Amino acid sequence: MNFVIEHSYxxxxxxxxxxxxxGLLGAKVLKHNSHWPIWIGVGASALMAxxxxxxxxxxxxxxxxxxxxxSHWFDWIVAGxxxxxxxxxxxxxxxxxxxxxxxxxxCGIGFLITVFSKGYMHGESGYFRFFAYLGLFISAxxxxxxGDNLIMLYLGWEGVGLCSYLLIGYYYEKPAAREAAKKxxxxxxxxxxxxxxxxxxxxxxxxxxxxxGTGPGSNTGFLEKALHGIANPGTEVYVFWIPFCLMLGAFxxxxxxxxxxxxxxxxxxxxPVSALIHAATMVTAGVYMIxxxxxxxxxxxxxxITIAVIGAFTAIWAATIALRQSDLKxxxxxxxxxxxxxxxxxxxxxxxxxxxxxxxxxxFFKALLFLSSGVVMHATGGELDMCKMSGxxxxxxxxxxxxxxxxxxxxGFPLLSGFWSKDEIVHAAGGKSLVLGAVMLFTSLLTAYxxxxxxxxxxxxxxxxxxxxxxxxxxxxxxxxxxxxxQAHHNPEPLSMMLPLxxxxxxxxxxxxxxxxxxxGVREHALGHFLQQSxxxxxxxxxxxxxxxxxxxxxxxxxxxxxxxHVVEVAPLVIGGGAALIGIALAFVxxxxxxxxxxxxAGRFGSVTRVLDAKYWxxxxxxxxxxxxxxxxxxxxxxxxxVIVGGASFMIGVIPQIGGAALKFSTQRGYLxxxxxxxxxxxxxxxxxxxx
Amino acid sequence: MPDVFTNxxxxxxxxxxxxxxxxxxxxxxxxxxxIVMFLCSELMLQGVAxxxxxxxxxxxxxxGQAFVIFILAIAAAEAALALAIIVxxxxxxxxxxxxxxxxxxx
Numbered sequence: 001m002n003f004v005i006e007h008s009y010x011x012x013x014x015x016x017x018x019x020x021x022x023g024l025l026g027a028k029v030l031k032h033n034s035h036w037p038i039w040i041g042v043g044a045s046a047l048m049a050x051x052x053x054x055x056x057x058x059x060x061x062x063x064x065x066x067x068x069x070x071s072h073w074f075d076w077i078v079a080g081x082x083x084x085x086x087x088x089x090x091x092x093x094x095x096x097x098x099x100x101x102x103x104x105x106x107c108g109i110g111f112l113i114t115v116f117s118k119g120y121m122h123g124e125s126g127y128f129r130f131f132a133y134l135g136l137f138i139s140a141x142x143x144x145x146x147g148d149n150l151i152m153l154y155l156g157w158e159g160v161g162l163c164s165y166l167l168i169g170y171y172y173e174k175p176a177a178r179e180a181a182k183k184x185x186x187x188x189x190x191x192x193x194x195x196x197x198x199x200x201x202x203x204x205x206x207x208x209x210x211x212x213g214t215g216p217g218s219n220t221g222f223l224e225k226a227l228h229g230i231a232n233p234g235t236e237v238y239v240f241w242i243p244f245c246l247m248l249g250a251f252x253x254x255x256x257x258x259x260x261x262x263x264x265x266x267x268x269x270x271x272p273v274s275a276l277i278h279a280a281t282m283v284t285a286g287v288y289m290i291x292x293x294x295x296x297x298x299x300x301x302x303x304x305i306t307i308a309v310i311g312a313f314t315a316i317w318a319a320t321i322a323l324r325q326s327d328l329k330x331x332x333x334x335x336x337x338x339x340x341x342x343x344x345x346x347x348x349x350x351x352x353x354x355x356x357x358x359x360x361x362x363x364f365f366k367a368l369l370f371l372s373s374g375v376v377m378h379a380t381g382g383e384l385d386m387c388k389m390s391g392x393x394x395x396x397x398x399x400x401x402x403x404x405x406x407x408x409x410x411x412g413f414p415l416l417s418g419f420w421s422k423d424e425i426v427h428a429a430g431g432k433s434l435v436l437g438a439v440m441l442f443t444s445l446l447t448a449y450x451x452x453x454x455x456x457x458x459x460x461x462x463x464x465x466x467x468x469x470x471x472x473x474x475x476x477x478x479x480x481x482x483x484x485x486x487q488a489h490h491n492p493e494p495l496s497m498m499l500p501l502x503x504x505x506x507x508x509x510x511x512x513x514x515x516x517x518x519x520x521g522v523r524e525h526a527l528g529h530f531l532q533q534s535x536x537x538x539x540x541x542x543x544x545x546x547x548x549x550x551x552x553x554x555x556x557x558x559x560x561x562x563x564x565x566h567v568v569e570v571a572p573l574v575i576g577g578g579a580a581l582i583g584i585a586l587a588f589v590x591x592x593x594x595x596x597x598x599x600x601x602a603g604r605f606g607s608v609t610r611v612l613d614a615k616y617w618x619x620x621x622x623x624x625x626x627x628x629x630x631x632x633x634x635x636x637x638x639x640x641x642x643v644i645v646g647g648a649s650f651m652i653g654v655i656p657q658i659g660g661a662a663l664k665f666s667t668q669r670g671y672l673x674x675x676x677x678x679x680x681x682x683x684x685x686x687x688x689x690x691x692x
Numbered sequence: 693m694p695d696v697f698t699n700x701x702x703x704x705x706x707x708x709x710x711x712x713x714x715x716x717x718x719x720x721x722x723x724x725x726x727i728v729m730f731l732c733s734e735l736m737l738q739g740v741a742x743x744x745x746x747x748x749x750x751x752x753x754x755x756g757q758a759f760v761i762f763i764l765a766i767a768a769a770e771a772a773l774a775l776a777i778i779v780x781x782x783x784x785x786x787x788x789x790x791x792x793x794x795x796x797x798x
Contacts, residue, residue, distance in 0.1 A: 074698055081752065670797035672729070
C-alpha cells in the first residue's frame with residue numbers, strides 16, 4: 001500500500017499512457033490489438049486501487065482518528081503575492097477511504113468493461129479510437145476522485161466530460177450520435193458554468209481551493225475554514241451561495257432535472273460506454289463532489305432541501321418516463337437518472353454513506369444491465385426495441401440469467417445489493433420527512449415494475465427474434481457495417497464478454513454485504529465505519545451535530561458513525577422489499593401473463609400514456625424556451641454583423657484601396673513566401689538598427 | 693516525482709519557445725501548402741506564448757499569463773478564419789498550393 005501512495009501519480013498516468021499508445025499507434029501498428037495498452041494500463045491502475053483499498057481496510061484504526069494520505073506530485077498553478085493572496089493549485093492526491101472506494105469502483109469496473117469491449121467492439125472501424133478514449137476517460141476519472149483541490153477536481157470533471165462527448169459521438173457518421181454528443185456537451189456547459197462560479201467564489205471567500213490544505217487540522221483548507229466559519233472579511237454573505245453554484249455542476253454531470261435531458265440521448269454511444277460512463281462512473285461524479293465537499297453543504301439547510309427536492313423529483317419523474325420507453329437502453333438511461341436522484345436524496349438527508357453505498361451497488365448492477373443489453377443488441381443485429389423481440393431466453397440463456405440478476409438487484413429484490421442500499425436511502429429519507437420517504441418508496445415500486453416489464457418482455461414469453469444485419473451502433477442500416485464481425489457473431493455469448501458480466505453479477509448480488517444494516521458493534525467492518533474515517537465525512541458529521549443538535553440513529557448510520565441502538569430496524573426492510581415484490585408481481589401479470597391487458601390499460605389512460613410517451617415534453621420545452629430564443633438572438637447578431645459591421649468595414653476598406661492601387665503594380669508579385677522573406681528581412685534590419 | 697521533471701529552469705522554456713518559433717518561421721517560408729503554412733504560423737505564436745509564460749512565471753507576475761490568454765483567444769479566432777479561407781480557396785482550384793493563387797495579388 002505504501003508503494004501505491006508514494007507513486008499515486010501512476011494511477012492516472014498508466015491509463016493515460018495506454019490511451020496515448022492506443023491513439024498514436026492504433027491506426028497503423030496495433031490495429032486489432034489496440035485494446036492491449038488499455039488493458040495493461042487500466043488493469044495496473046485497478047490492481048493499485050484494490051491494493052490501496054485492501055491496505056486501508058486492514059489498517060489499524062483508532063476511534064476518532066481520521067485516515068488520510070497526501071501525495072504531492074508537482075506544483076501546478078501558483079500565482080499572486082502576499083498582498084493579493086496566493087492562488088496555489090498543486091497537482092497532488094488526497095487519499096482517504098472515500099477516494100479509495102471510488103478508485104476501486106472506477107478502475108475495477110472500468111477494467112471489466114474494457115475487457116468486455118474487446119469482444120463487443122470487434123471489427124468496428126475506429127477500434128483503436130474507442131480504446132484510446134476509454135483510457136483517457138479512466139485517467140480523467142481517477143484524477144477527479146484523487147485530486148486534493150477544486151482545480152484538480154475540475155480538471156478531471158472536464159476531462160470526463162470531454163471523453164463522454166467523444167464517445168457519445170463515436171459513430172460520428174450517424175447524425176443522431178453527433179447531435180447527442182453536442183447536446184451532452186452543451187447541457188454540461190450550463191452545469192459547469194455553475195461549478196466554475198462555485199470554485200471562484202470558494203477562492204474569493206476562503207482564499208484557497210485546496211480541500212484540506214496541508215492536512216486536516218491545519219486550518220489551511222477551505223473545508224476546515226468552512227467548518228470553523230473562517231471566511232475572508234466581508235465575504236461571509238457569499239459563502240451561502242457556494243453550495244448552490246457547485247450544486248448546479250453536480251446536477252449537470254449527474255443528469256438531474258432540468259439538466260437531465262442529455263443522458264437518455266447519450267445512449268447513441270456504444271453500449272460499453274453507456275455502461276461505464278453513463279451508468280457506473282462519470283454520472284456519479286456529482287454525488288462524489290457533494291459528498292467530498294459535504295462540510296460546505298451540510299450546514300446550509302436551504303441547499304440540502306433544494307438537493308432533496310430536485311433529487312426526489314428527478315427520481316420519480318425519470319421512473320415514470322421509464323415506464324413507457326420501449327428501447328432497452330433508454331429504459332436503463334431513465335432508470336440511471338432516477339437512481340442518481342436516489343443518491344442525491346441520500347446526500348441531502350444526511351446519509352452520504354447510503355448515497356456512496358448506492359453508488360457502488362448501482363455501479364455493479366447498472367453496468368451489468370447495460371452490458372447485458374449490449375449482448376442482446378449483438379445477438380439481434382442492433383435491435384433494441386422490446387416490442388420487436390420476445391422470449392430470448394433460448395437464444396441467450398446465459399445473458400438471461402445475468403440480466404435477471406441485474407434486474408433483481410435494480411428493483412431491490414430482498415437480499416440483493418440494490419435492496420440494502422436503496423432501503424438505506426428510503427429509510428433515511430423517511431426519517432427526515434415522511435412525504436419524502438413515501439415518494440422514494442413509490443419510486444422503488446415503479447423501478448421494480450419497469451425493470452421487470454423489460455425483463456419479461458425481452459426474455460420470457462413466446463420466442464420472437466428480430467433478424468437484421470449485424471451492426472449495433474447503427475441500427476437502421478447506416479454506412480458502417482462490419483463484414484468480418486458477422487462471422488464472430490455466431491456465438492452470441494463469447495467467454496470474453498461473459499466473464500466480466502459474471503464478475504459484475506457476483507458484485508450485483510453480494511455488494512450489499514459491505515454495509516448491512518446491523519446494529520452497533522457488528523458494523524466494525526462496514527462501509528459506513530470505513531468512510532467515517534474520511535476527513536470529509538468526519539467534518540460533515542461535526543457540522544451536522546453543531547447545526548442540528550444530537551444526531552438520531554438514522555443520521556449516524558448515514559454519516560458513518562456508530563449507532564447507539566442495538567436493534568436492527570426490520571420494518572423499513574420489510575416495506576422496501578414489499579414494494580419491490582409488488583412491482584415485480586405487477587410486471588409479471590401485465591407483461592408476461594396477459595400482455596393484451598397491459599395495452600388495454602395503456603389505452604384506457606390515454607392522456608397519461610401520451611404525457612409519458614412524450615417524456616413530459618421536456619425536450620420541446622427546452623426547444624421553445626432556450627433553443628429558439630438563442631437562435632433568434634443569433635439571427636439578430638448575424639444581421640448586425642452583416643449590415644452594420646460589414647458596412648463599416650466596407651467603407652474602411654474603400655479608402656485604403658485607392659492608396660493600395662498605387663502600390664499594387666510595384667510590389668505585389670503574389671508569392672506568399674516572398675512576402676514572408678521580405679517581412680523577415682525588414683525585421684532583421686530594424687533590429688540591427690535598434691541594437692547597433 | 694523524479695527530480696528531472698520538477699527542476700526546469702527558465703532557459704529550458706526559452707529554448708523550447710525559440711525552437712518552436714524558428715521551426716515555424718522556417719516552415720512558413722519553405723512550405724507552399726497553405727494548411728502547413730497556417731500550422732507554422734500557429735507554431736510561431738505558441739513559441740511566443742511559451743516565452744510569455746516562462747517570463748511571467750520567472751518574475752512571478754500574472755501579466756505574462758494574461759497575455760497568453762489573449763494570444764490563445766486571438767489564435768482561435770484566427771484559426772477559424774484561416775481555415776475557412778483555405779476551404780474557400782480549395783473550392784476554387786482544388787488545390788491548397790499557395791503558388792496557385794498568385795492572381796490574388798489583384
